[in-house]
Amino acid sequence: xxxxxxxxxxxxxxxxxxxxxxxxxxxxxxxxxxxxxxxxxxxxxxxxxxxxxxxxxxxxxxxxxxxxxxxxxxxxxxxxxxxxxxxxxxxxxxxxxxxxxxxxxxxxxxxxxxxxxxxxxxxxxxxxxxxxxxxxxxxxxxxxxxxxxxxxxxxxxxxxxxxxxxxxxxxxxxxxxxxxxxxxxxxxxxxxxxxxxxxxxxxxxxxxxxxxxxxxxxxxxxxxxxxxxxxxxxxxxxxxxxxxxxxxxxxxxxxxxxxxxxxxxxxxxxxxxxxxxxxxxxxxxxxxxxxxxxxxxxxxxxxxxxxxxxxxxxxxxxxxxxxxxxxxxxxxxxxxxxxxxxxxxxxxxxxxxxxxxxxxxxxxxxxxxxxxxxxxxxxxxxxxxxxxxxxxxxxxxxxxxxxxxxxxxxxxxxxxxxxxxxxxxxxxxxxxxxxxxxxxxxxxxxxxxxxxxxxxxxxxxxxxxxxxxxxxxxxxxxxxxxxxxxxxxxxxxxxxxxxxxxxxxxxxxxxxxxxxxxxxxxxxxxxxxxxxxxxxxxxxxxxxxxxxxxxxxxxxxxxxxxxxxxxxxxxxxxxxx
Amino acid sequence: xxxxxxxxxxxxxxxxxxxxxxxxxxxxxxxxxxxxxxxxxxxxxxxxxxxxxxxxxxxxxxxxxxxxxxxxxxxxxxxxxxxxxxxxxxxxxxxxxxxxxxxxxxxxxxxxxxxxxxxxxxxxxxxxxxxxxxxxxxxxxxxxxxxxxxxxxxxxxxxxxxxxxxxxxxxxxxxxxxxxxxxxxxxxxxxxxxxxxxxxxxxxxxxxxxxxxxxxxxxxxxxxxxxxxxxxxxxxxxxxxxxxxxxxxxxxxxxxxxxxxxxxxxxxxxxxxxxxxxxxxxxxxxxxxxxxxxxxxxxxxxxxxxxxxxxxxxxxxxxxxxxxxxxxxxxxxxxxxxxxxxxxxxxxxxxxxxxxxxxxxxxxxxxxxxxxxxx
Numbered sequence: 001x002x003x004x005x006x007x008x009x010x011x012x013x014x015x016x017x018x019x020x021x022x023x024x025x026x027x028x029x030x031x032x033x034x035x036x037x038x039x040x041x042x043x044x045x046x047x048x049x050x051x052x053x054x055x056x057x058x059x060x061x062x063x064x065x066x067x068x069x070x071x072x073x074x075x076x077x078x079x080x081x082x083x084x085x086x087x088x089x090x091x092x093x094x095x096x097x098x099x100x101x102x103x104x105x106x107x108x109x110x111x112x113x114x115x116x117x118x119x120x121x122x123x124x125x126x127x128x129x130x131x132x133x134x135x136x137x138x139x140x141x142x143x144x145x146x147x148x149x150x151x152x153x154x155x156x157x158x159x160x161x162x163x164x165x166x167x168x169x170x171x172x173x174x175x176x177x178x179x180x181x182x183x184x185x186x187x188x189x190x191x192x193x194x195x196x197x198x199x200x201x202x203x204x205x206x207x208x209x210x211x212x213x214x215x216x217x218x219x220x221x222x223x224x225x226x227x228x229x230x231x232x233x234x235x236x237x238x239x240x241x242x243x244x245x246x247x248x249x250x251x252x253x254x255x256x257x258x259x260x261x262x263x264x265x266x267x268x269x270x271x272x273x274x275x276x277x278x279x280x281x282x283x284x285x286x287x288x289x290x291x292x293x294x295x296x297x298x299x300x301x302x303x304x305x306x307x308x309x310x311x312x313x314x315x316x317x318x319x320x321x322x323x324x325x326x327x328x329x330x331x332x333x334x335x336x337x338x339x340x341x342x343x344x345x346x347x348x349x350x351x352x353x354x355x356x357x358x359x360x361x362x363x364x365x366x367x368x369x370x371x372x373x374x375x376x377x378x379x380x381x382x383x384x385x386x387x388x389x390x391x392x393x394x395x396x397x398x399x400x401x402x403x404x405x406x407x408x409x410x411x412x413x414x415x416x417x418x419x420x421x422x423x424x425x426x427x428x429x430x431x432x433x434x435x436x437x438x439x440x441x442x443x444x445x446x447x448x449x450x451x452x453x454x455x456x457x458x459x460x461x462x463x464x465x466x467x468x469x470x471x472x473x474x475x476x477x478x479x480x481x482x483x484x485x486x487x488x489x490x491x492x493x494x495x496x497x498x499x500x501x502x503x504x505x506x507x508x509x510x511x512x513x514x515x516x517x518x519x520x521x522x523x524x525x526x527x528x529x530x531x532x533x534x535x536x537x538x539x540x541x542x543x544x545x546x547x548x549x550x551x552x553x554x555x556x557x558x559x560x561x562x563x564x565x566x567x568x569x570x571x572x573x574x575x576x577x
Numbered sequence: 578x579x580x581x582x583x584x585x586x587x588x589x590x591x592x593x594x595x596x597x598x599x600x601x602x603x604x605x606x607x608x609x610x611x612x613x614x615x616x617x618x619x620x621x622x623x624x625x626x627x628x629x630x631x632x633x634x635x636x637x638x639x640x641x642x643x644x645x646x647x648x649x650x651x652x653x654x655x656x657x658x659x660x661x662x663x664x665x666x667x668x669x670x671x672x673x674x675x676x677x678x679x680x681x682x683x684x685x686x687x688x689x690x691x692x693x694x695x696x697x698x699x700x701x702x703x704x705x706x707x708x709x710x711x712x713x714x715x716x717x718x719x720x721x722x723x724x725x726x727x728x729x730x731x732x733x734x735x736x737x738x739x740x741x742x743x744x745x746x747x748x749x750x751x752x753x754x755x756x757x758x759x760x761x762x763x764x765x766x767x768x769x770x771x772x773x774x775x776x777x778x779x780x781x782x783x784x785x786x787x788x789x790x791x792x793x794x795x796x797x798x799x800x801x802x803x804x805x806x807x808x809x810x811x812x813x814x815x816x817x818x819x820x821x822x823x824x825x826x827x828x829x830x831x832x833x834x835x836x837x838x839x840x841x842x843x844x845x846x847x848x849x850x851x852x853x854x855x856x857x858x859x860x861x862x863x864x865x866x867x868x869x870x871x872x873x874x875x876x877x878x879x880x881x882x883x884x885x886x887x888x889x890x891x892x893x894x895x896x897x898x899x900x901x902x903x904x905x906x907x908x909x910x911x912x913x914x915x916x917x918x919x920x921x922x923x924x925x926x927x928x929x930x931x932x933x934x935x936x937x938x939x940x941x942x943x944x945x946x947x948x949x950x951x952x
Contacts, residue, residue: 474667480667480668480669481680482654483626483659484684484728484729485680485732486680498671499669
């Protein structure tokens with residue numbers, strides 16, 4: 001017998017292997033992934049290079065560590081570090097847990113009013129973060145806050161109970177934003193759950209509650225961890241809450257410091273150096289995240305065998321479950337929405353004026369907002385751009401996930417890394433990188449730059465979503481198409497894509513909703529004449545035009561609710577499935 | 578011309594060698610690849626289909642080269658024009674039965690009317706008429722299996738590959754299906770390669786059997802030859818109910834040898850002589866216990882009769898398993914006839930066993946012969 005031609009674990013790249021790759025039909029998805037990948041890498045490289053320069057925007061650059069030295073000598077660096085971790089970790093845990101519970105209730109229990117229950121956790125998604133901040137500041141502000149004043153009048157408490165500008169309030173408000181991701185990540189897991197896994201536990205003598213704790217929830221752990229770590233990252237990068245609630249209360253985190261060095265000092269070098277610390281923190285969390293997804297590959301629950309989702313009878317608890325969903329609906333959107341509507345309909349905000357409603361209805365705020373050119377053009381831009389970006393991002397994400405997990409191309413795992421890079425960078429800093437990249441080019445001051453920024457910022461979500469779903473589709477389903485005469489594009493369009501439809505709908509919805517209310521990418525990329533709606537609202541709030549901010553926010557909310565309802569009832573898009 | 582030819586296939590996953598120099602040629606009919614799990618049989622099938630790219634080697638289907646790593650040739654699976662039935666069926670859950678079966682035909686731009694005719698014919702062939710509008714999740718396991726088969730047959734391939742297609746069905750259905758599957762493949766007149774770990778299934782279904790272990794082919798022959806003349810001790814122990822004992826040739830004359838078996842109190846058994854086995858050589862005997870005759874009284878023959886003690890009996894309906902202790906070895910003899918048991922159960926009965934020459938296969942073992950010289 002002759003010796004084997006290849007020793008273990010050795011691979012070579014040669015013309016032969018390229019020819020083999022071509023014959024496997026992987027070059028087109030590979031090429032698309034390279035294009036998307038380089039778009040992502042460009043601003044990242046610029047940011048890193050920029051952090052080692054002293055120059056200001058537009059002037060010459062020179063290599064130096066000055067920015068880093070300045071950051072390291074800041075005595076507030078340690079409290080900032082602590083604030084960032086407590087704020088991001090607290091919100092992520094609170095939000096993901098609530099989202100997971102809601103997903104389980106919706107997917108697997110026999111709650112009454114199923115149609116309503118399916119919808120209720122989705123509506124709070126519509127609330128732009130900045131509107132949540134405005135509403136909760138109105139409710140919890142120490143002096144003029146509605147709740148504090150109510151408690152004072154009802155019980156005679158002379159000091160404010162709540163403080164909108166404190167860490168718990170920050171965690172509360174951002175945690176509510178984190179619920180969305182937890183819900184959207186876990187819902188498909190619970191919906192695609194192979195019932196025989198639970199049934200075999202029942203057979204083994206496990207009661208429903210025990211089965212839930214020992215089988216159902218543990219199988220959802222990979223998705224839960226993914227959502228948790230992603231929420232933590234979002235917390236580290238989040239912009240509105242630290243700037244609108246943290247800074248006034250003297251609670252500094254890295255993002256607000258980055259924003260200050262840009263908006264006050266206009267010093268991009270310093271801003272990128274601050275974010276370097278933040279990036280180190282994020283990368284740690286990211287590595288953790290990569291581990292959790294690798295972990296989830298062992299948890300593939302969708303096979304080629306047909307499966308049916310089973311609803312669990314939870315007895316009388318079903319009313320409690322309904323109540324839980326309803327309470328989340330109230331806190332997540334109904335109460336803030338009412339506060340915003342009332343505020344938008346009164347001449348100006350203070351507690352007494354607020355309480356006189358409805359005797360003092362006044363449409364002045366709406367008139368002013370709708371006559372304000374920067375709001376009107378911003379509204380239009382945000383609608384058009386978000387729709388395009390959602391489609392482009394989700395489709396690219398699927399192509400890249402397909403390349404990584406299905407084509408087995410040599411080195412395709414690199415895309416997993418590239419596609420995750422933006423998560424380590426605050427959108428604010430990415431948009432800074434983009435500004436530097438396009439300055440002096442025809443793209444400067446156009447929606448293209450803003451679109452690219454949004455694409456980069458949301459790409460990781462699209463990729464993660466598609467990867468998770470593709471990993472869950474049994475490989476044999478692709479291979480069956482392959483041997484029965486399907487080329488890669490047929491496999492992709494006729495098998496992979498239709499099977500991904502549930503996740504695609506969810507991701508499209510999610511990215512559209514996120515992009516249309518984006519502030520942190522857009523805040524540096526907008527220019528006079530190139531407005532973005534949410535940034536305009538942000539500016540209203542910062543200059544104290546609370547009633548105008550509320551009016552603009554209500555208009556946004558109504559548009560979003562209408563869009564989603566049309567999609568749900570007219571186009572029958574099932575976001576939850 | 579052979580339907581499948583494979584040469585020098587190697588495939589390594591991380592630190593596990595799935596294929597270690599596989600080569601064979603197969604003309605026509607049904608070929609089973611038999612082996613324990615992890616022996617590389619599925620990897621071999623996937624390399625033939627083009628789903629897996631081997632590290633080295635070449636594959637021809639119907640005389641046309643499909644894979645040749647050295648020359649950089651790799652025909653993608655969609656151009657190999659073969660059928661493939663997956664272990665988990667791999668029916669697309671978002672398509673109806675009709676669309677599952679029609680999938681490949683539509684891709685080949687077959688006219689709609691022809692697609693319809695061929696899909697319905699294929700479903701009819703596998704015994705599933707009138708179910709074309711159902712979704713896979715609305716079918717039973719057996720029905721899903723048939724749809725998967727119809728999907729491949731509708732393409733009218735010259736070769737169909739089946740990867741443990743019956744392993745997810747219950748026993749009774751499995752037995753029915755394997756007979757039906759064989760009839761079906763013969764009726765359509767195509768060749769098939771059938772991967773299984775169940776030797777009975779392999780024997781029932783196939784014209785030829787390849788026995789694999791650890792990425793290597795141990796034997797490639799007809800079921801009959803493999804059963805009666807296993808070429809390797811692994812094959813012998815993997816096939817059917819048999820007992821493997823060490824022995825030493827004490828006498829060799831003509832085409833017969835006499836072998837002494839230490840485990841059976843050094844009893845001597847006469848066996849057919851394999852090529853080149855001389856007296857003094859060590860060997861292994863494979864005794865097919867189904868062919869051993871058992872009696873409570875002495876046999877007329879004096880040669881090849883063993884004495885033992887029957888310790889228990891298990892009636893299996895039609896067949897009975899008798900546990901017999903011979904020397905230091907307990908063997909299970911299965912026979913249609915119930916051997917009477919007289920004394921108290923547990924203490925055992927003295928019994929006689931007649932082992933015909935034809936019930937013994939001899940495996941020459943050079944490794945054993947070196948040690949055997951000491952005796």
